[in-house]
Amino acid sequence: MTISIDRQKDNHQRLQPNGWLRYFSFSLDHKVIGIQYMVCGFLFYLIGGTLASAIRIELASPMSDFLPRDVYNQFLTLHGTIMIFLWIVPVVNGAFGNYLIPFYVGARDMAFPRLNAVAFWLIPPSGLMLIASYFVEGAAQSGWTAYPPLSITTPQSGQIIWIISVLLLGGSSIFGGINFIATIIKLRRPGLKLMQLPMYCWAMLGTSLLVVLSTPVLAGTLILLSFDIVAHTGFFNPVLGGNVVVYQHLFWFYSHPAVYIMVLPAFGLVSEILPVHSRKPLFGYTTMVYSIMGIVVLGLVVWAHHMFTSGTPPWMRLFFTIATSFIAVPTGIKFFNWVATLWGGKISINSAMLFSCGFIINFVFGGITGVALAQVPFDIHVHDTYFVVAHFHYIVYGGTVFIIFSSIYHWFPKVTGKMLGEKLGIIHFAITFIGFNLCFAPQHWLGLNGMPRRVAEYDPQFQFVNQISSIGALLMAISTIPFLVNIFLSVRNGKDSGDNPWNALTPEWLTSSPPPVENWEGDAPLVVEPYGYGDSFSQKNKKI
Amino acid sequence: MLNKNIYLILIISCVFGISFWIGFNVNLLPAEASINAPIYDELFKILFVIGLIIFIGMTLAVIYSLFKFKRRKDEIGDGIALEGNLSLEIIWTLIPSIIVLIIGIYSYNIYDRMGGMKELNHSHEMMSSNNEKIWAGISQSSNNDIANNNLSVEVSAMQFAFLFNYPKGEFISGELHVPVNNKVSMRMESKDVIHAFWVPEFRIKQDIIPGQPTILNFTPTKIGKYPIICAELCGPYHGGMRASIIVEDESDYKDWFNKNKKTEVDL
Amino acid sequence: MTTLDSSKEIQKSTPEVSKNHEDFRMFGLVTFLIADGMTFAGFFAAYLTYKAVNPLPEGAIYELELPIPTLNTILLLVSSATFHKAGKALLKDKNSDSQKWLILTAFLGIIFLICQLFEYFHLPFGLTDNLFASTFYALTGFHGLHVTLGTLMILIISWQTRLNTGRITSKNMFPLEAVELYWHFVDGIWVILFIILYLL
Ligand code: HEM
Ligand SMILES: [Cu+2]
Numbered sequence A: 001m002t003i004s005i006d007r008q009k010d011n012h013q014r015l016q017p018n019g020w021l022r023y024f025s026f027s028l029d030h031k032v033i034g035i036q037y038m039v040c041g042f043l044f045y046l047i048g049g050t051l052a053s054a055i056r057i058e059l060a061s062p063m064s065d066f067l068p069r070d071v072y073n074q075f076l077t078l079h080g081t082i083m084i085f086l087w088i089v090p091v092v093n094g095a096f097g098n099y100l101i102p103f104y105v106g107a108r109d110m111a112f113p114r115l116n117a118v119a120f121w122l123i124p125p126s127g128l129m130l131i132a133s134y135f136v137e138g139a140a141q142s143g144w145t146a147y148p149p150l151s152i153t154t155p156q157s158g159q160i161i162w163i164i165s166v167l168l169l170g171g172s173s174i175f176g177g178i179n180f181i182a183t184i185i186k187l188r189r190p191g192l193k194l195m196q197l198p199m200y201c202w203a204m205l206g207t208s209l210l211v212v213l214s215t216p217v218l219a220g221t222l223i224l225l226s227f228d229i230v231a232h233t234g235f236f237n238p239v240l241g242g243n244v245v246v247y248q249h250l251f252w253f254y255s256h257p258a259v260y261i262m263v264l265p266a267f268g269l270v271s272e273i274l275p276v277h278s279r280k281p282l283f284g285y286t287t288m289v290y291s292i293m294g295i296v297v298l299g300l301v302v303w304a305h306h307m308f309t310s311g312t313p314p315w316m317r318l319f320f321t322i323a324t325s326f327i328a329v330p331t332g333i334k335f336f337n338w339v340a341t342l343w344g345g346k347i348s349i350n351s352a353m354l355f356s357c358g359f360i361i362n363f364v365f366g367g368i369t370g371v372a373l374a375q376v377p378f379d380i381h382v383h384d385t386y387f388v389v390a391h392f393h394y395i396v397y398g399g400t401v402f403i404i405f406s407s408i409y410h411w412f413p414k415v416t417g418k419m420l421g422e423k424l425g426i427i428h429f430a431i432t433f434i435g436f437n438l439c440f441a442p443q444h445w446l447g448l449n450g451m452p453r454r455v456a457e458y459d460p461q462f463q464f465v466n467q468i469s470s471i472g473a474l475l476m477a478i479s480t481i482p483f484l485v486n487i488f489l490s491v492r493n494g495k496d497s498g499d500n501p502w503n504a505l506t507p508e509w510l511t512s513s514p515p516p517v518e519n520w521e522g523d524a525p526l527v528v529e530p531y532g533y534g535d536s537f538s539q540k541n542k543k544i
Numbered sequence B: 001m002l003n004k005n006i007y008l009i010l011i012i013s014c015v016f017g018i019s020f021w022i023g024f025n026v027n028l029l030p031a032e033a034s035i036n037a038p039i040y041d042e043l044f045k046i047l048f049v050i051g052l053i054i055f056i057g058m059t060l061a062v063i064y065s066l067f068k069f070k071r072r073k074d075e076i077g078d079g080i081a082l083e084g085n086l087s088l089e090i091i092w093t094l095i096p097s098i099i100v101l102i103i104g105i106y107s108y109n110i111y112d113r114m115g116g117m118k119e120l121n122h123s124h125e126m127m128s129s130n131n132e133k134i135w136a137g138i139s140q141s142s143n144n145d146i147a148n149n150n151l152s153v154e155v156s157a158m159q160f161a162f163l164f165n166y167p168k169g170e171f172i173s174g175e176l177h178v179p180v181n182n183k184v185s186m187r188m189e190s191k192d193v194i195h196a197f198w199v200p201e202f203r204i205k206q207d208i209i210p211g212q213p214t215i216l217n218f219t220p221t222k223i224g225k226y227p228i229i230c231a232e233l234c235g236p237y238h239g240g241m242r243a244s245i246i247v248e249d250e251s252d253y254k255d256w257f258n259k260n261k262k263t264e265v266d267l
Numbered sequence C: 001m002t003t004l005d006s007s008k009e010i011q012k013s014t015p016e017v018s019k020n021h022e023d024f025r026m027f028g029l030v031t032f033l034i035a036d037g038m039t040f041a042g043f044f045a046a047y048l049t050y051k052a053v054n055p056l057p058e059g060a061i062y063e064l065e066l067p068i069p070t071l072n073t074i075l076l077l078v079s080s081a082t083f084h085k086a087g088k089a090l091l092k093d094k095n096s097d098s099q100k101w102l103i104l105t106a107f108l109g110i111i112f113l114i115c116q117l118f119e120y121f122h123l124p125f126g127l128t129d130n131l132f133a134s135t136f137y138a139l140t141g142f143h144g145l146h147v148t149l150g151t152l153m154i155l156i157i158s159w160q161t162r163l164n165t166g167r168i169t170s171k172n173m174f175p176l177e178a179v180e181l182y183w184h185f186v187d188g189i190w191v192i193l194f195i196i197l198y199l200l
């Protein structure tokens, strides 16, 4: 049985308003949806960033003086939830995935365009609802982890709205995941083999597997939690005979894979960017693929490393220590491969390249603290302290957010046909890199020396270091200004980029920039060597 | 060629040297005040050194490539068409695996020395009084662990305070007083939400989970006053949920105990 | 000559790309069912953990009567078979036969739900009585929700298999096949649930 792509074509023409209006419509075009994800995610990033600034202002002094205490906890919860579920996950998966995957597999759209649009349109309402809960009776205030019994005993309306919106966002994420898997496996252009796909496809395949396998567990858990809150059942309420630790297991069964949902796509994106700007093939394609799959498998069996102090039995602690440590191996392989990709290249030092290299350096640091945290005896001391805060910001901000910016510099010409300014880009990178390290490096010391996380007040001896950290945060806030100015200037009157400013070989560049509605005027090209850079390659290609 | 190798070896030994120097000379940790602390710090130093070597090495490699392989102006063409190198890739799979394995075994050893693998000591009166299930925090055995002379304290955590009950003297205190070099055995219970008992100078932390009475042992080794910090988000005043632990010598402790006790007992 | 030009040449010279793909909707559905299955897996894991580590208060009832759930198991298994028959009939273009089988399947589903409700009303415990009761209702309720949805969908497709004007024909089997797969999935979950909840 076959269905025709022509049917999709009709849909497009029927359903698409023209011009900018289409970005506010239920468009089925994967490129429009990708941009919708990106812009929407970025707006939420600005909101989340504002909350972070408020948090850092509060922490500039040891007393709780800037925000009321419960508001502080609400900001903390909103910040975490927004950054994870409304910025990182939708952008590295939804935005780049939707824009790039159909190009990479040689398709004209995603496998299920309608499902795709539904997945996107779940996001703005749930995000707005989440933020609106602050203005009703106060937002949730039990952190993004929503550990019971605290989440059961804090004011209920905020917590319930939090649960509903995370459920909707999880649903959106699952729909997206199904779509990506189907697109990559089933929608490949005839003649294109799996092992010829650009690395980002593999990353998205792995990520989507994690999404499909783990997000439903979070959904189930949150449903049980909402029963505890609304119907007074006792799943996680010890007063009614429930078990708090079961929640933690179920939660982390999702939320550890979730950290890979946030970072695997970034691994994929950087694998696209580095070869283009260093004019070299991606080093070790096959090992990269295996290490992604290795991370997927291992990522599912390490969750209890978040619970080393929760009274888990010794055998469990040992198992999860070993399993977690071993994740460093496939992760390490990828980093060595990237450095080897740079090695011997002809590297253009531009904003995209700088952000990617910043990513490598930051992520290596975060990975090292990660392996340390995986050791039970080490973790016992620093769990739930600023050391952990520093660790995951090195990973999530220093890693993923750096790659998001790198990707924006790389693919902006593709999407708009205009170049972004290099000068402003490099200024943006410099301020971000310095600000980021200034903000988060000192936090390792804070955690080791006795500052717990999620506090509005702290021991005055930590004030100086906290102020350094706050200055770093200020720099990070400032760093968005050159970025926004850059975007604004380029959109207004940027230099025309031509179709393929980087002379890249991956399929999305082998069409006009911006691409036509159905991606290619004629047939999709068959790209069997997406990384066929290198001088001797031209020789090889000529011989065929 | 020979020249190149010499440079490489020189750089690698520099990286190692610097890492070892920093690892053993830069102290990022607070004072060591329990028998757990030196064991912890030993692990920390090793991990710190290994981490530094990898981090400095990788950073140098990235920065070096950026300078060395930078595209010069009006240079065209591509880099070398190197798609991979199996033996290299095997090397950088195997070496990290071995390092990780060694770290794992070593940290198991540390864990064991901290008492993580020890079965709970059920002979203690306080714990065996009823058949209730008890959880165990990581807790160390000690050489000067005088049998049956353990000091036992009942800790209850609530929003937003710790209370310390001394069952032998039948009194409750807001400060934890303990004699130095004695093993202290605490039974911790939460009245409402999850809290955590953390003393940075002792390098111990244990969540106090409602419905799960938990035993935590430690042996302080240094006289002084240290903070007890709640490390698990427990509500608006979580940041203010702190108490103090006062480690004092035996006689000071006895004085304090006798001053507070409600029943006539001899220590 | 840059790499780009040369690679463009070979890439352009490939044979005409077919515009048609095989039907991947079934593939999407299977992926979705795996996800759905993981939700149940989470519930089962929670239930089994509770059973292992959380003792129930004294006097709590956790032995369940078996007749109704056994009947329910049989109902669902039979309904899987009748659904299968419906598919077979449609394949042979016997639309009205297919419709009959579908309605029979839906009927079995409805009886299942009635039995389930009957059991609910006659159980000696309520939702919030104890941990076992809560997990029992959560699991069976979540499954019952799936059965309800399935029954509704079966009714819809049975309407759509009507002769001449119906949308589902032997040439457009997908909706029927999709609901059939979903229904088998719901059955499978019930069997696991029956074993774990009632028999263990
Ligand atoms: C080399 C790989 C990694 C290892 C071995 C590792 C290990 C750990 C461990 C053991 C913890 C628990 C610390 C504690 O709470 O006491 C942790 C926390 C965390 N990690 Fe990682 N990690 C790694 C990579 C990542 C990645 C890739 C991400 C995200 C993209 C990430 C994000 C987080 C987050 C968000 C937390 C804190 C969760 C919370 O308590 O709110 N980590 N990591
Ligand atoms: Cu984790």
Ligand SMILES: [Cu+2]
Binding pocket: B195, B196, B230, B231, B232, B233, B234, B235, B237, B238, B239, B241
């Ligand atoms: Cu607290």
